Each structure stands twice: as structure tokens, then as C-alpha cells.
Amino acid sequence: MTGIYDDDFVYRLQQGVSQLAPRWGAGTDVSVRLLTLSENATFLLEQPGKDPLVIRVHRPDYHSRAEIESELSWIQALRASHVVTTPALIPLDDGSLIASFDDQGQTRYVVAFAFMPGKEPDADANLIPGFELLGATSARLHQQASTWPLPTGFSRKTWNFDSAFGSQPLWGDWRAAPGLSAPDQSLLQRLCDQLQQRLAHYGASADRFGLVHADLRLANLLVNNDQLAVIDFDDCGFSWFMYDFAAAISFYETSPLVPDLQQAWLRGYRSVRPLADEHIQMIPDFILFRRLLLTAWVASHPETATAAAAGHETYTAGTVELARQWLRQQQEDTQ
Known part of the structure; x- marks a missing residue:
């Protein structure tokens, strides 16, 4: 069975997130662990004394930067009008919302969200x-x-x-x-x-x-x-x-x-x-x-x-x- 998310690829993404961590105000003592692999790779960035962040590394060759920016603009509009409860976007040190790092010559786009407590609903009568x-x-x-x-x-x-x-x-x-x-x-x-x-x-x-x-x-x-x-x-x-x-x-x-x-x-x-x-x-x-x-x-x-x-x-x-x-x-x- 094949797919892009082999262990080596996931490790490279994890390293890229670790290198970006200071741009979200995180120190050097951080933990970056994989949460999920679906369309994208999602990581949890944790450090002592601060709230964790959810970091999404976008799948290669799926969304353009303009498409990601458009998604984020809708999220901001929904949050501003209180239409739906959804996690806040976490800006970088320059105020921008999309980070990136180089992965073997390809740009990987990265977005950070505030961690939100809760659990996935169970698929039962409740x-x-x-x-x-x-x-x-x-x-x-x-x-x-x-x-x-x-x-x-x-x-x-x-x-x-x-x-x-x-x-x-x-x-x-x-x-x-x-x-x-x-x-x-x-x-x-x-x-x-x-x-x-x-x-x-x-x-x-x-x-x-x-x-x-x-x-x-x-x-x-x-x-x-x-x-x-x-x-x-x-x-x-x-x-x-x-x-x-x-x-x-x-x-x-x-x-x-x-x-x-x-x-x-x-x-x-x-x-x-x-x-x-x-x-x-x-x-x-x-x-x-x-x-x-x-x-x-x-x-x-x-x-x-x-x-x-x-x-x-x-x-x-x-x-x-x-x-x-x-x-x-x-x-x-x-x-």
C-alpha cells in the first residue's frame, strides 16, 4: 500500500514545524507530535506554561496559497459575526497567517490554530x-x-x-x-x-x-x-x-x-x-x-x-x- 505520508515524509514535516515554532512565539523547549493524517498532516505543538497550538501542514499540490488565504478569510468572517464556533487563527510574528518551509525543493504551507477542547461525537443514538x-x-x-x-x-x-x-x-x-x-x-x-x-x-x-x-x-x-x-x-x-x-x-x-x-x-x-x-x-x-x-x-x-x-x-x-x-x-x- 502506497501513499505520500510515509514515515520519512512525516518526520520532515515534523522538523519543519519545529523550526517554525519561534515564529508563533514558542520557545526552543517544544514538543511537536502528529495528531492526524488525512488530506493534510496535523500536529500538536506543546510547550511548558503555554496553550498548545494545532499546526496544519498542507498536502502538496492540493491547495494554492490563494485558496488557503481564501479559506482563512472565510473563517475570520464567520468568527467575527459569531456564526459558528471554530478555533482562532494564530498569526506569525509578522502578523501573517500562513507560514512555509522548504521540503526538498517544494514549499509546504503551514497554518496554526488555537487548541480547542472537546471530542469527536460518537456515532450512536446519542x-x-x-x-x-x-x-x-x-x-x-x-x-x-x-x-x-x-x-x-x-x-x-x-x-x-x-x-x-x-x-x-x-x-x-x-x-x-x-x-x-x-x-x-x-x-x-x-x-x-x-x-x-x-x-x-x-x-x-x-x-x-x-x-x-x-x-x-x-x-x-x-x-x-x-x-x-x-x-x-x-x-x-x-x-x-x-x-x-x-x-x-x-x-x-x-x-x-x-x-x-x-x-x-x-x-x-x-x-x-x-x-x-x-x-x-x-x-x-x-x-x-x-x-x-x-x-x-x-x-x-x-x-x-x-x-x-x-x-x-x-x-x-x-x-x-x-x-x-x-x-x-x-x-x-x-x-
């Missing part, structure tokens, strides 16, 4: 009330994004059919999924073709498509008592608003809790912002869109703990079964 809160949070994010004037030069990726499944897919080709047989590939191609048609018909007008977090899964939520914080805006970009629910159930799409989670999310959403039934009816499509996209991600990020936890070939098989059920439902609906 999650249902939390999804009502998440739905309200999602609605506030969408409401803010619908009225916020984008800063000059604002640049973020677009999560639509072409960027997910076109000739240059952002997260790789789902056809490379481990354990995908020829018959199952044909079935997923049918899913892909029908999703393309249905999403084109649904459209991307301003009442349904805009700036979204795009990765509100459990790993990017922190619960502290009755407070919900959202972290990791690294995938924020332009997509359908209902895609945020599909992202929220990432890797739990087959759970029997999903219908209850959806109803709770919708209750929370509608407590903040109106939502027409035509958008709700598209949620199953976005769940399959996200699942197929994640199937490509698991295939292209095999070294990550997230891909391992998903089960590689097991995840592929689950995608095929979900696609089979979705296609069957589409056929029944047209009869």
Missing part, C-alpha cells in the same frame, strides 16, 4: 440531538455565505459533478477503488451517469448552490458539554447546500440511524432557514455523490488512518450496495 444542532449550524453557515461579499481574489475549489468525477477528479478516480470487479464498475458507472443527469436537472442556482464547509463529518466536529464547534475548513468551497448533510454522514452512510439523523438535521436547519421540499428530495442523490467521491478518496489516500478505518475493499463493497439500492429506487420511482 448523536441524533447533536444533528439537530448541526443542522442549525449548517443553515447559519449557508445563510452567511449567501450574503457575504466575497473578498477580491477569493478562490476555492468547486465540488460539482465535473470536479468529482470528470476528466481531472479532485480526489482521484473511483474506478481505482480496491476490490472493484468489472460488473460492479459497470453498476457504479450507471450510478455516475444518472447522478450527472439528475444534478444537471437540479441545477446550481443561488438558492441551492454556494459556499459550503463541504466536510462536516464527525471527525471535524468537537463537542464540549452542550457546545458544538466546527473545525477544519480545508475542503470548503462551492457546492450544493444539501451536500453538507451528505458530508456529515461520511463513512456512516449505511447506518440505520441515517433517517433519524436526516430528520434531526432538517429540523435544526428549518429552525434557522426555510428549506423547500425540492431540496430535501435531492438528499439521497447527494449521499450517493459523496459516497462515490469518498470511494475515490479512500483509493487515492490508502496510507491514512481514515482509509484504513473505512476498510478499503469493504468500503468499496458498501458503495456498490448503496448504489444498487439507489438505482433500484430510481427505477421504481419512474414506473
